[in-house]
Amino acid sequence: MARIEITVNGDRRVFDGNPDTPLLWVLRDHFGLTGTKFGCGMGICGACTVHDGKAAVRSCQVAASDARGKSYTTIEGLGKRNLHPCQRAWLEEDVAQCGWCQPGMIMAASALLAGKPNPSDAEIDAAMSSLICRCGTYNRMRRAIHRAAALSREAE
Numbered sequence: 001m002a003r004i005e006i007t008v009n010g011d012r013r014v015f016d017g018n019p020d021t022p023l024l025w026v027l028r029d030h031f032g033l034t035g036t037k038f039g040c041g042m043g044i045c046g047a048c049t050v051h052d053g054k055a056a057v058r059s060c061q062v063a064a065s066d067a068r069g070k071s072y073t074t075i076e077g078l079g080k081r082n083l084h085p086c087q088r089a090w091l092e093e094d095v096a097q098c099g100w101c102q103p104g105m106i107m108a109a110s111a112l113l114a115g116k117p118n119p120s121d122a123e124i125d126a127a128m129s130s131l132i133c134r135c136g137t138y139n140r141m142r143r144a145i146h147r148a149a150a151l152s153r154e155a156e
């Protein structure tokens with residue numbers, strides 16, 4: 001057992017438990033942030049994607065001990081005051097089908113746009129192809145990422 005402090009969505013939280021526990025389960029079971037989804041638990045599907053700083057990371061592959069003292073953003077914190085352009089674009093393009101993969105997709109897409117504000121189709125595909133959507137919403141996601149990029153430009 002260990003006492004591990006982690007900042008999540010700007011709030012300092014404390015996890016008391018096994019330091020090997022994946023961050024995914026710390027977020028979901030201990031902090032009640034169930035927007036981050038479990039898909040494979042093996043780093044394959046991307047459903048558990050959160051931000052470590054600006055980078056997209058797979059929370060099922062981060063041990064609580066490695067998260068100590070770090071700062072993460074989950075889907076709940078992405079648009080804390082206003083919807084993030086990706087969240088708006090996802091709604092406007094009606095991307096979600098069952099919805100399970102979508103928080104991870106939005107976290108990956110928003111990390112992409114943070115580094116590449118106007119990505120090409122090829123750059124979008126390269127960034128998103130390692131995430132799995134069982135419902136096959138890839139074309140709508142690509143449209144939504146272009147729309148989110150446009151919304152961000154309009155807001156500047």
Ligand code: FES
Nearest residue numbers: 039040041046060
């Ligand atoms: S649940 Fe983490 S990558 Fe699939």
Ligand code: FES
Nearest residue numbers: 098099133134135
């Ligand atoms: S919307 Fe169903 S898994 Fe992607």
